[in-house]
Amino acid sequence: MSRENRQLLALLVITFFAFMIHNGVLDANIMEARNLVTAREILQHHNWLVPTMNGVLRLEKPPLPTWIAAIMMQLFGQDSLAILRIPAALSAMLLVFFLFKLTKELTRDEHLPLLAGGTVATSFYIFFMARTITWDIFCHSFMLGAIWMLYRGWNRKEQAWKEFTWAGVLMGLSFLSKGPVSFFALLLPFLIAFFASYGFSGAKMQWKPLMVALGILLAFSTWWPLYIYFQHPEFSAYVAEKESAAWMNAVCIRGTTTGVSLCSQEYGHYPLRLPWLFRMHGKKSGSLVITSFWHFGFGPLSFCFLHFLKRKSAT
Template structure:
């Protein structure tokens, strides 16, 4: 049965509902969630919405947007319900997947089927699936950042609706900062800019300086207001925490540069296709859209290299890499769907049978 393209969004929505929402209260809260949920509880009990606290002490290490959302969900459904505290993560993960589909289809002009493949790969990648059912900050930062990238790409590639695109890009980039500081700016936005400039080049923007400035101002305004609020409201504590956090990346959980080189394994069931999708000499003559494939490959590899330059390394920090990696993997999957019936070389068919 042939499925109409207009139904693909419904397929993705149904997949997200099945993947992210059922049984959100089955697993016990981990230590990262506990910090978030305790802060959310104290927001509701003590009205500490700006000068956030945990166990009565200042908790300024992370911006409060995900905690606000957890607190609002708890206010609606009950602070004792674990599923209510995790519900915002499931919702924002669904938004991430839908943004991924629109980015592939509308911005990169990939086929509807390949865009569907990319989004389903993203939704079922291990760390995306885990984060979507977990009440921590990372998934919010990267979902909002992909929204910012979605509108920024349109601003770069078209002169239409430039103020709308830059305003929305600034909004989402600012919301990303309010979710986990500059993490996604470094791990997702900067690699995107590197890939875009490398593959698509930048046009002259002399006539769009005002609209670009609007984006910067909106992003800066959203990103800085909370930091200014806690600085003027509790300057000594805010300064001490900022100093501690500034040195954390260099002193805690330090790992060698090559620690992330197995990054593709974080996609879980897509490990082998993800690895094959990185083999540019093999795929460059097989993909349907070589320029878009180069873009996704450079975006992925740039993210890994930049993260590798930071001394502090944890497996969960690879979460933003999975976003361009899912897109990159879709080029290989699209090739297999299109050509597998005529493939004769066992070197090409073996990875498929081994993985699936």
């Protein structure tokens, strides 16, 4: 067995114990309960495209994780919370696999992919998301796979149709899981780091496959919102306005708890970014400085600055 296969086997064992064992012990939190109630009503009303919760339209979240929960209920019943959470655990395992492969291609190091995968598999946020069938683990897992495909594609010397096709599919699935959340949390920092380190030469050569990826992303991410809009235009406009206000409120207005939470979430993504910084350290020291400033400074400090500026102006 090769070194890579041994490391993947070790990560499989780690993730199985981290995500699968006793995953029915925790009670369902409010977000998981909402997802499960919506999934149950999908089966009751036989309406997969227009989900409801307690008889009221439930359009605040994209439907993919709810569809997955409904499929699990249809196959295995609704009694075992542990069984219903299996897709979240599998998605978390997939996230660790994507990170392992991305780190291996970024660094060519023999041990860092295993260390990065093991670190993420045992970090609290991933550990918690893998044990609740909500939206987050799916969107981040799909997005990390898309980032891996984008990196592979932009480093190919010929046009990488397969990689960019998969990138478009995975980005689309991420959007169907939780909208643009992972585009800001994972994709944007990656793009800044990549172009700061490697420039735009690879992107220019791959512009045709990239257009295909963007087309697939657009198709995946717009068909359901457009369907809902034409079916329920007034309620769709209301939800869009409410969710936009909630995002602005979360970033700029809320109090101390949210400000600290946003900063801690920003720092919580560091295990996913460290392999990239290691790679750039051997590439361009200037790029390391720029991207380190973005990752370790500007990102979290900007959220804290917005929060404390708001507090200062309110006093």
